[in-house]
Amino acid sequence: MxxxxxxxxxxxxxxxxxxxxxxxxxxxxxxxxxxxxxxxxxxxxxxxxxxxxxxxxxxxxxxxxxxxxxxxxxxxxxxxxxxxxxxxxxxxxxxxxxxxxxxxxxxxxxxxxxxxxxxxxxxxxxxxxxxxxxxxxxxxxxxxxxxxxxxxxxxxxxxxxxxxxxxxxxxxxxxxxxxxxxxxxxxxxxxxxxxxxxxxxxxxxxxxxxxxxxxxxxxxxxxxVQFFWNDAGSGRFAQPGVILRPGTVLHGPRGGLTLTAGHPALAQAEARARHCPAGYGLPDAILDELLLAHAEEDGGVRLTTAEGGETRLVFCAHAGxxxxxxxxxxxxxxxxxxxxxxxxxxxxxxxxxxxxxxxxxxxxxxxxxxxxxxxxxxxxxxxxxxxxLLPPLPPSESSALLERLRRGMQRHCLFGPRPGLRGFIRELEDMARSSLTACSALTLARELLPEARKKAAR
Ligand SMILES: Cc1cc2nc3c(=O)[nH]c(=O)nc-3n(C[C@H](O)[C@H](O)[C@H](O)COP(=O)(O)OP(=O)(O)OC[C@H]3O[C@@H](n4cnc5c(N)ncnc54)[C@H](O)[C@@H]3O)c2cc1C
Missing domain, CATH: 3.50.50.60 (FAD/NAD(P)-binding domain)
Structure with a gap:
């Protein structure tokens, strides 16, 4: 002691x-x-x-x-x-x-x-x-x-x-x-x-x-949590307000979309370009949601830029x-x-x-x-x-558990609730009995549920 x-x-x-x-x-x-x-x-x-x-x-x-x-x-x-x-x-x-x-x-x-x-x-x-x-x-x-x-x-x-x-x-x-x-x-x-x-x-x-x-x-x-879009290859920051333009093609797993000048998201491009993290509750989050709607299972988004370049963007946690x-x-x-x-x-x-x-x-x-x-x-x-009176600490958490947890967070807890969140929370509840990391993740994930958001807003 x-x-x-x-x-x-x-x-x-x-x-x-x-x-x-x-x-x-x-x-x-x-x-x-x-x-x-x-x-x-x-x-x-x-x-x-x-x-x-x-x-x-x-x-x-x-x-x-x-x-x-x-x-x-x-x-x-x-x-x-x-x-x-x-x-x-x-x-x-x-x-x-x-x-x-x-x-x-x-x-x-x-x-x-x-x-x-x-x-x-x-x-x-x-x-x-x-x-x-x-x-x-x-x-x-x-x-x-x-x-x-x-x-x-x-x-x-x-x-x-x-x-x-x-x-x-x-x-x-x-x-x-x-x-x-x-x-x-x-x-x-x-x-x-x-x-x-x-x-x-x-x-x-x-x-x-x-x-x-x-x-x-x-x-x-x-x-x-603040999230930034980064280029998956170089790791460099990618600004959705600049990348998403007429002619940009989003290749989603459920079909692609070619942006045209009248797309409602593009009206927010200038506002979105004034900040790096996606903004909760801000109208310009429509661009981030558009990207997320075209994400593959691991959260990555493939796109062809208006100039014809192929790229893949990933949403990365920056700070809470x-x-x-x-x-x-x-x-x-x-x-x-x-x-x-x-x-x-x-x-x-x-x-x-x-x-x-x-x-x-x-x-x-x-x-x-x-x-x-x-x-x-x-x-x-x-x-x-x-x-x-404290019970002994549980042993170090296994890398398999941590990998599963982080993959789940990336899939279900990106910038608000994503499909499968409730099932993932049940998994976290199970893990949290022996894992402090899971307890942390659970605290965050539960706050994404619509009922928690409503309660916070009151
Ligand atoms: C790339 C990047 C750029 C950023 N740019 C800006 C910016 O320009 N302006 C701005 O305001 N913010 C910025 N942020 C956010 C800002 O840097 C952080 O929020 C801030 O530095 C956090 O400071 P902190 O001391 O709370 O935590 P940290 O700097 O993260 O330090 C945490 C400390 O706690 C230790 N620690 C962790 N777990 C344990 C544990 N279980 N037991 C004991 N020790 C532990 C760590 O080793 C570390 O020493 C940026 C963040 C990133 C990632």
Whole structure:
């Protein structure tokens, strides 16, 4: 049994921001970050673009709140959290500048501001070099006295009498490691790896929703995953608003379609070209639905472009917009359990402004760290007996199970419910008895059912 005051699970932008803030708030507290690897991981520090955008609204830019809340439908958003993003964006950008991240600048040296996806307002900055960003973040955390334990994946959050007591981890050899803590900050990333085709960086198995569900935390927006169309061969991003034009031929398994100028979907092409992920509840999703209606069983779409080129597009999970419902300090309904980054929600809903997630990792990572330190300094150490009652962890999940699960997610859970979803959910219910990954997938898949969507909208 290891003991710490503040346990941070995950070492992406959210986890490291939270750990730094917790140590800075109270240097008498021990703060430990546990994650599967010591190197750059997850979507923050190992995504394929090697750069990240971050929204930076001015504190009095109420247009930011209006944009975020408009995009949140048909999901859930909390305007208090959205406001907090706006109020603290500048301070968190200053932190990143002090850390020395490599931001893109105009020729005169000023930061370059660009519009993010779904927005025309140029208020997003971009930094390059994610591995270097990781080195800077981790170096700053080590210098501040944060402890790191690598090679460990959380498999269970330990809760006793409604309070978090720590977490149980699995090491690389399948051994169990228990960590008791006064406060726990979950920052283990989003659900994209649950899909056969995912764009996120390595080191995340998509367990956050399962960990939260089993701990009794309230989740929302779990069914709203962002998907991008990519070329199956090169892996490069493909913009449906540009590719779908008069003369494009879609080769579906049930017959083809040649697009003509009057096709109603094409009226939305210009709007669709303003964002990379497909947009939930937006009229321009008609283009994504048109592609999906011509998908083969594995979700791939064969098409001939207007210029006569043959290509195959695949829909890839990029990032989730769902997660734990948190208050303005990142606290969940489980006392002492804080959640930040891609596994928390409410600061965005079904859709999110491009650059909004990096901002959320910094604002709510910081706030969760400070609040966890405040709580940790005044809380009794949880009794070790909270761990005694736990059954041993099930063994590592078999690659056959994971393959079946990811294939099923790609087939039945793409951008809303697809045929066969109810049957797949029954399969997941079966798997979830022994598999945490299946529990995560089940939490997401259930949110796609029409009855869950209706309930969320009320
Ligand atoms: C290609 C790509 C481009 C993107 N571009 C942008 C952008 O420009 N702007 C923007 O705002 N967002 C962007 N996003 C989304 C954004 O990068 C992520 O949502 C964000 O970085 C998530 O940060 P995080 O710290 O919550 O999670 P991650 O960065 O994914 O980190 C999760 C951490 O948790 C660890 N972990 C996972 N499971 C466990 C476990 N069970 N136990 C212990 N540790 C665990 C992982 O190893 C990792 O260290 C992009 C995503 C992708 C994939």
């Amino acid at each position: 290891l003991r710490t005051d503040i346990l941070v699970i995950g070492s992406g932008l959210a986890g490291l921001r939270a750990a730094l803030a917790a140590r800075a708030a109270d240097s008498r507290l021990t703060v430990h970050v546990l994650s599967p690897s010591a190197g750059p991981s997850g979507s923050s520090f190992a995504n394929r673009n090697d750069c990240l955008g971050m929204q930076v609204p001015d504190p009095d830019d109420a247009g930011f709140d209006a944009e975020v809340l408009r995009l949140a439908a048909p999901g859930f958003a909390d305007q208090t959290l959205v406001r907090q993003l706006r109020l603290e964006a500048r301070a968190r950008l200053d932190d990143l500048l002090r850390l020395g991240l490599d931001f893109r600048r105009a020729p005169d040296g000023a930061l370059e501001y660009l519009p993010g996806c779904f927005s025309a307002a140029p208020r997003a900055v971009i930094f390059n070099g994610l591995a270097r960003a990781h080195t800077l973040f981790r170096g700053a955390a080590e210098a501040a006295g944060v402890g790191f334990l690598d090679g460990l994946a959380a498999r269970e959050l330990v809760v006793a009498d409604g309070c978090v007591a720590g977490a149980r981890f699995m090491d690389r050899d399948g051994g169990e490691v228990d960590v008791s803590a006064r406060a726990v900050i979950l920052a283990a990333g989003g659900p994209a790896p649950l899909f056969e085709r995912s764009m996120c960086g390595p080191g995340n198995d998509g367990l956050s929703y399962g960990l939260l569900e089993r701990a009794g935390a309230r989740l929302a927006n779990a069914g709203f 917009n769902g997660g734990a419902v948190v208050d303005v300090d990142g606290m969940t309904c489980v006392s002492g359990l804080f959640v930040c980054g891609e596994c928390a929600t409410g600061m965005h809903g079904a859709n999110r402004l491009g650059g909004g997630m990096v901002l959320a990792t910094q604002v709510f990572g910081f706030r969760a760290g400070v609040a966890a330190a405040r709580l940790g300094s005044g809380t009794e150490r949880p009794p070790a007996s909270a761990f005694d």
